[in-house]
Amino acid sequence: MEAAEKLFADKGFEGTSVRDIAEDAGVNQAMISYYFGSKEKLMEAMFTYRGTSSLLQLEEMVQDKTLTPIQKVEKLIDRYIDKLLINQCFHRVVVREQMVNNNGFISDKLQEIKRLNQALIKELIAQGQRNGDFKKHVDVSLLMTTLVGTVSHLITTQHFYREINNLQSLTEEEFQKYIRKKLSHHLKAIFKATLMYEQ
Numbered sequence: 001m002e003a004a005e006k007l008f009a010d011k012g013f014e015g016t017s018v019r020d021i022a023e024d025a026g027v028n029q030a031m032i033s034y035y036f037g038s039k040e041k042l043m044e045a046m047f048t049y050r051g052t053s054s055l056l057q058l059e060e061m062v063q064d065k066t067l068t069p070i071q072k073v074e075k076l077i078d079r080y081i082d083k084l085l086i087n088q089c090f091h092r093v094v095v096r097e098q099m100v101n102n103n104g105f106i107s108d109k110l111q112e113i114k115r116l117n118q119a120l121i122k123e124l125i126a127q128g129q130r131n132g133d134f135k136k137h138v139d140v141s142l143l144m145t146t147l148v149g150t151v152s153h154l155i156t157t158q159h160f161y162r163e164i165n166n167l168q169s170l171t172e173e174e175f176q177k178y179i180r181k182k183l184s185h186h187l188k189a190i191f192k193a194t195l196m197y198e199q
Contacts, residue, residue, distance in 0.1 A: 001046045004039075009092035012100070013043060044105060050090055051113040054083060058120045062127075069128030073195065076124065077147060077187045081180055084151045091155060118144065125195070134195045143194060151183055 003025035007016040018039050022029045036042040057079060061072055084091050097106045121140055128134035154161060158179065162168060167175055 001042065001049065004042050005046055005089045005093060008043065008046075009089040009096070012096055013039075013093075013106070014100075040105060044109060046090070046093075047106070047109045047113065050087065051109070051116075054079075055113070055116055055120070058117060062120050062124050069124065069131060069133050070192070070196065072124050073128070073191055074188055076121065077191060078184055080147055081151055081183050081187070084148070084155060085176060085180055088155060091152065095152065095156075128195065135197060138195060143191065146190060147187055150187060154179060154183060 004016070004021045007020055007024060011020070016039070018029050018032055021039070021042070022032055025032075032039075032042060036045055058076070061067070061075055061079075064072065067075065094110065098110065118140065121144060125134060125138055125140055125143075129136060129138075158175070161179070162170070162175060167178065170178060
């Protein structure tokens with residue numbers, strides 16, 4: 001799946017063959033057919049794997065009674081930042097497939113993952129609203145677009161961000177740590193301003 005993910009990110013679903021995946025993974029094509037059945041099923045398994053893991057973490061966080069609603073929101077922000085920074089290949093696959101939007105099963109899988117995520121995040125926000133911590137009228141879809149869009153934009157233009165902020169001397173690891181911290185601080189400030197009443 002890792003080999004497929006990298007190739008799908010670089011060449012797209014249509015531009016990647018089962019032979020390419022087999023060569024990159026160091027296995028024979030028959031093994032891919034045996035375990036997944038087809039390239040489509042391999043892509044579906046990849047989305048299921050990434051989506052299920054993320055949903056389980058989100059469910060656990062929403063149900064955690066030891067955290068306040070704003071602590072949950074801050075944790076949510078950090079998880080999304082980490083998820084997108086650590087899995088940049090998968091993120092590129094998602095962006096590419098959403099732009100092309102010609103694979104029915106991929107589009108359906110993405111919609112399903114997004115619907116489940118959105119429902120859990122709405123529940124998280126509702127917890128804060130019931131407590132009186134969060135404002136009543138919050139557009140959760142736009143809030144999540146702000147989160148994912150901001151991180152996504154920085155990932156896709158990180159070379160430019162590095163240049164305009166004179167960060168060329170940082171190693172790749174130092175730079176990733178730096179932008180993670182900057183994104184976390186920036187997005188938490190936006191979410192607090194959007195969700196919470198002025199003190």
